[in-house]
Amino acid sequence: MSHPKLASIFNKDEKRVDWHDKALWFVRHKRDMSAHSVKGWEELRNLGHGIKAHMLSNLDNYLIQFEENALKNGVQVHWAANGKEHNQIVHKILKEHNAKKIVKSKSMLTEECHLNPYLEADGMEVIDTDLGERIVQLAKEPPSHIVLPAIHKDRHQVDELFQEHLGTKPCDGDPQYLTGEARKHLREKFIQADAAITGVNFAIADTGGFVVCTNEGNADMGAHLAPVHIACMGVEKIIPKQEHLGVFLRLLARSATGQPITTYSSHFKKPQPGSKMHIVIVDNGRSEQLSRPDFRASLHCIRCGACMNTCPIYRRSGGHSYDATIPGPIGSILSPGKDLTKYSSLPFASTLCGSCSDVCPVKIDIHSQLYKWRQIITKNTPQPFVKKQSMKFMGKLFAKPSQYETVGKIARWSLRNLPKSVINSKPNTWGKARDLPIGPKQSFDDWYKERENNKKSNDQ
Amino acid sequence: MGSRESILAKLKANKPEAIDLPKIDLNVFNEDLDLIKEFTKKVEIVGGSVIEISNDEEVLTHLKKTFPNTKINFSNLDNTQSFNTIDLSTIKNPRNLEDLDVLVLESKIGVAENGAVWLDDNDIPIRVLPFITKHLAIVISKNNLVPYMHEAYKSLSNHNSSYGVFLSGPSKTADIEQSLVIGAHGALSLTVFLK
Ligand code: SF4
Numbered sequence: 068m069s070h071p072k073l074a075s076i077f078n079k080d081e082k083r084v085d086w087h088d089k090a091l092w093f094v095r096h097k098r099d100m101s102a103h104s105v106k107g108w109e110e111l112r113n114l115g116h117g118i119k120a121h122m123l124s125n126l127d128n129y130l131i132q133f134e135e136n137a138l139k140n141g142v143q144v145h146w147a148a149n150g151k152e153h154n155q156i157v158h159k160i161l162k163e164h165n166a167k168k169i170v171k172s173k174s175m176l177t178e179e180c181h182l183n184p185y186l187e188a189d190g191m192e193v194i195d196t197d198l199g200e201r202i203v204q205l206a207k208e209p210p211s212h213i214v215l216p217a218i219h220k221d222r223h224q225v226d227e228l229f230q231e232h233l234g235t236k237p238c239d240g241d242p243q244y245l246t247g248e249a250r251k252h253l254r255e256k257f258i259q260a261d262a263a264i265t266g267v268n269f270a271i272a273d274t275g276g277f278v279v280c281t282n283e284g285n286a287d288m289g290a291h292l293a294p295v296h297i298a299c300m301g302v303e304k305i306i307p308k309q310e311h312l313g314v315f316l317r318l319l320a321r322s323a324t325g326q327p328i329t330t331y332s333s334h335f336k337k338p339q340p341g342s343k344m345h346i347v348i349v350d351n352g353r354s355e356q357l358s359r360p361d362f363r364a365s366l367h368c369i370r371c372g373a374c375m376n377t378c379p380i381y382r383r384s385g386g387h388s389y390d391a392t393i394p395g396p397i398g399s400i401l402s403p404g405k406d407l408t409k410y411s412s413l414p415f416a417s418t419l420c421g422s423c424s425d426v427c428p429v430k431i432d433i434h435s436q437l438y439k440w441r442q443i444i445t446k447n448t449p450q451p452f453v454k455k456q457s458m459k460f461m462g463k464l465f466a467k468p469s470q471y472e473t474v475g476k477i478a479r480w481s482l483r484n485l486p487k488s489v490i491n492s493k494p495n496t497w498g499k500a501r502d503l504p505i506g507p508k509q510s511f512d513d514w515y516k517e518r519e520n521n522k523k524s525n526d527q
Numbered sequence: 528m529g530s531r532e533s534i535l536a537k538l539k540a541n542k543p544e545a546i547d548l549p550k551i552d553l554n555v556f557n558e559d560l561d562l563i564k565e566f567t568k569k570v571e572i573v574g575g576s577v578i579e580i581s582n583d584e585e586v587l588t589h590l591k592k593t594f595p596n597t598k599i600n601f602s603n604l605d606n607t608q609s610f611n612t613i614d615l616s617t618i619k620n621p622r623n624l625e626d627l628d629v630l631v632l633e634s635k636i637g638v639a640e641n642g643a644v645w646l647d648d649n650d651i652p653i654r655v656l657p658f659i660t661k662h663l664a665i666v667i668s669k670n671n672l673v674p675y676m677h678e679a680y681k682s683l684s685n686h687n688s689s690y691g692v693f694l695s696g697p698s699k700t701a702d703i704e705q706s707l708v709i710g711a712h713g714a715l716s717l718t719v720f721l722k
Contacts, residue, residue, distance in 0.1 A: 107555040117549035146531035199702035242706040284713025291655035313677040327641035337689030358541035
């Protein structure tokens, strides 16, 4: 389904939309306060951009260097061309260790590859341990945001889910109680787990180590208690040197939630004595995106979610309306690269206000890339008849000032004099969810001319 | 051709022309922070508390007062036999630490801009300790505070650890309707002792 159709489903519950909008704007606001308190913030963003651009221009060599160092550290390294191969590799490692119970910490990559259903089909138990992820997992839904996976649910829905699946008492949605119960439930899972799977926030070429950031401590609880740790990373997660973490860790949490840093930024290098560590390096379309000069900067993304929190469309249409693992502005750039037809409506789910580009910690030109996708999509996919014809008509109209003036006059008169039933009738999509303003008597052109004349006479 | 080779070949063919690595000029960020003040403020913002002390004994006195009836305690400080109720060398499986109540560790780097302290294998005998414990206490010398993450990584370049973590505050989550709850999977409280 297209974005507008899915968004209209989300829009049915107006109260929820308002709440969603405000909650995300609040996070955006926290980001602003946090960013503004850092001296040299813009320079940090420039550095983040520059380091990532350099990394992409030498990506193959950095991956080779990373692999070499990881192997020296006693970590096993695997390569997966696509999601299917990624799942097969993870499955094989788990089989070799006879693992049946798996705890997973948040990883958008494993979501992208649909790892859970793949493992579950073989009778494995996969538990998402980030609280938000666990909530959507119990609800059998995908995350709707990359940092706040359950932002679309209210506390009463969580309360009901926990009563049904964890046997909790009704608590009127008390977050403290619900979190406490989740802690107990998930502790049991951590203690019993045969293997832990985590994502990777940053992989460091010159040490062969990698960093995982969480606020809850779930990645660490999983990885340190289970005898096997599998870390899954996209090829673009590489940074050249450990010292570059100084730049990215300053940017990430501040952009994501406004915190000065995530509670836990864990640096894994060697397996702990007696356990095993594996890294799966995944392409799944990234090398393809690298080949597109207009869109390759989308691979800089450090998944902070700031572009979603600020986007006026995302906040009012909800993450699920994007029907993609990564929703929001950055997702609308990544998804068409994978399937132009399926995701052809996403680059249009933007006001092109540029707010996403303004907040992006690694300075991706998000809104210009969305505009570029629009041009490609309009050329390559069939457009609705009405849209095509009206665009043609408008093009001709704009080319002739005298005609445009006449039409403007009619429109202004109509807005002032026709009844609402006519103005907001079906063919006028602008009138769908809003009242149109009363038409002014004067056109902008006339108003401007008058103003200039007044200025002149005042100057004299 | 295996996936490794084919991925690397594609990346090589599709990458842009070489772009230089930017130079990091640390002077841009410097704002002459009062390290102790800033560090204390940030630890409190992220949900921890800071206590200034003059010797290690005060750590234990304070902890015994705050958590009077805890059963399982472990401290990495010297001369803490009276406080320790477990012997880590007898722990064969990290899962057996499940009931740990209070843990005291020492850190060698604290970061003023975000209240994070660095802990690595050299300070943590078993990796899961600072996560599995109910209450965590960290002792750090005032001389070991640095202003920003950049300086922290500079001093880390001399360490060689196989695991390490920047830890900032107790475990927390805001996944239920954005209400902040302290104590998700990791420690429920964090006390930093500045000496
Ligand atoms: S595109 Fe930029 S703002 Fe959006 S999630 Fe990625 S890093 Fe954050």
